[in-house]
Amino acid sequence: MMIEFVLNGTPRRVEVRPDEWFLHTLRERCGITSLKDGCSPQGQCGACVALVDGVPKTTCAMHSRVADGKRIVTLDGLPAEERQQISDCFATTAGLQCGFCIPGIALRAKAITDRDPVPTREAIARALDLHLCRCTGYVKIIDAIELLAAAKRGAPIPTPCSDGRVGQPLARIGAAQTALGDRPFVDDIAVPGMLHGALVLSPHPRARVVRIDTTRARAVPGVRAVATAADVPGERWYGLLLNDWPGFVAVGEEVRCVGDVLAAVAAADRHTAREAARLVEVSYELLPPVLDPHHALAPDAPRVNPQHENLLERAVVRRGDADAALAASAHVVSGTWTTQRIEHLFLEPESALAEPRPDGTLHLRTQGQGIFEDRRQVARFLGVSQERISVELVPNGGAFGGKEDMSVQAQTALLAQMTGAAVKLTLSREESIRLHPKRHALKMDYTVGCDADGRLTAVKARIIGDSGAYASVGGKVLERAAGHACGAYGVPHVDVESLAVYTNNPPCGAMRGFGANQVHFAMEGCLDLLARKAGLDRWEIRWRNALSVGDTFTTGQVLEKSVGIRKTLQAVKPHYDAALREGRAVGIACGVKNSGIGNGVEEWGKARLVVEADGTVSLYNGYTEMGQGLLTVLVQFAVEATGLPAATFVPKVNSTFDLQCGQTTGSRATLFGGRAVLAAGAKLRADLDAGHALAALTGRVYAGDIVVRDTTALGAPVAKIKTHTAFGYATQVVILDANGRVERVVAAHDAGRVVNPALCSGQVEGAVHMGLGYALTEELRCENGMPVTFKLKEIGVLRARDMPRVEVILVEEPEPEGPMGAKGVGEIGLVPTAAAVAGALEAFDGIRRTTLPMKDSPAARAMSVGFPLGAK
């Protein structure tokens, strides 16, 4: 059918399908990619908001026919001055991270500030109800909207910071273009002759594939290829640590989870590809799934994955004699703590674009967390050498660990190889949730003792984690759980064992804070219980046990430097004491998180500075920008090393140079990438100091490679245990209001050295938001291996109106092994949060909660999300 509307002042006449969503009309037929697709057709994330006859509407939930006769305005259609005003406000306030949500929010901000010249923060938060941001915690988004309102009233907008020295709040690289939706994500990119891909996923958690018939799909006009396992020329099984994940499940094999791929289709357009995928006929012989990790360990349990027994990994930490120490302790507490499976819900669903080049190579645009790992696995899958594939990072719309594993890269590359054409494949929200690994659900049995003075004597813990159908990095998550089992405290006797177990549930792998969040919920709960038994204040028992230089971490590593936990405890104390004096229900929890993977893994930082003919310096590195601000921070190190202005540097992440560093994970990119940039920058500086003008150095390449080989494996029989390069530390205080709702969070964090205070505090704010959701509302519940809901609001990620006040206190305890003293803060922001909430809730109603999420609490019930729609 034909519809007519006015788009940004220009009349348009467009042919659409009767059932077409308007977002797809705008993006695919009109080329408006400033509107993003985060959840279509749910209408629950706001990334697709446009002004329809002046009113903000989610275009993904609006049929195109409804747009007939309407006036449509997107950010692209605003006057240049207003666009500048909006982008300046978001850049100046650091009001964006990955930026995928921001164009929709920016248009909403225009509507809010047009309507109300002096909106309160509460009014802004309420007006953002239809919008989801997974990165920021909304604090700085609301700052940006307040600033926009002030600007419209005539107030000047502070110029975004251009001072790139370490310690300055340099505006995020590309902030303005990202805020306006002009900086393309993978799905925004189109190349000539490009085809679109779609996947066929298993609806069953465990079944034998009897037959795959692609005849009907191939017959659909516009379909160019249908790929199945039989078409894979190389190794069909891939994985980060273990090749146990097939890119396609073959006939005769079992599907192992509801995200397994049976076939992939390439067609002229996305709609045709998806329609054809629906016509692929797969017959299954259903098999009983293994859904409980305890059952998976039974001797007669079916084997979930043919590449490995059901016990994926066992990690053990034993020091001293925990049983004897517990028997001799003045006070002992024990209990079982359980945590839930969590969906990352990064706002940008997975997407890849593979483009055959005339020289026979394949160019892969990916948003993965390790582009060289993507290249390695894709090359193996296609049966070609890595040199035949060039790879480029398109900075992604959030990842949080969920984009470490391969998602659609291999299938997209295969379709491109089969058709000889560029292919783009983007998942829907539902497919995304089914396919990528989650945060582990853990069951943790803890027994902890202390002496009469409240000093910890022993920790004994047994931990079991549901790793789902594939290894991913599940073994490492449970290893970190064991290694962080005593939290930020010195404990002389330790007996911890953790198990990662295969099941037919969705795979679990890396997610921000991997393993540490879960065990802190248990360990901090034990501290609260011991405090009561010992008659101590909860801050005091933490102070008495907090790690110091010279103390021994859970793993046996004697800490030699940069232990900032006591500074964070001191920083929150006035807030904690004041809240207690006011009679508030207060919770407090500490946290520690490794920075750098460690545990015996060789780790690299690699950077290249290339002087370009146009006077810029390209800054290549191997780690990924995913909203955390890495590229901005690396530019700041380059500025420090060279003395050149920040605007000189253009960050790039691609395979021009071999900068393999592995995944961007474990809060290590600033730690190691920063050191590499400093090393490369020092060489460029030396040439400048020798009297060379920058222009005279055009074409020179300055390399910075650093390698860390001195960490030791967990439990290794070595004289000096050093499991990790560095650790971040934190203490958080949660204060409830009179109704039991979270009113305020005070988060004190040791960042080593704060490279960029605006980005650093933004990381913590966003992590606290994620931690509060983890504590209260977030859960990806599955039945028979299938998520029970794909609705964003039911999954429980908090909205702006749900957020309490968050006060971030950054403390510095310089890390000698970090660049200029810095260490990673990407993960630790939510490590203590759930435990602090649990403590506050117990102070409020006397109930000690040991299961996440704590939906039975007044704090959870006060939230606008996390319950079935219409149930509240």
Ligand code: FES
């Ligand atoms: S894409 Fe439209 S609301 Fe999420």
Ligand code: FES
């Ligand atoms: S900045 Fe909002 S989702 Fe990433």
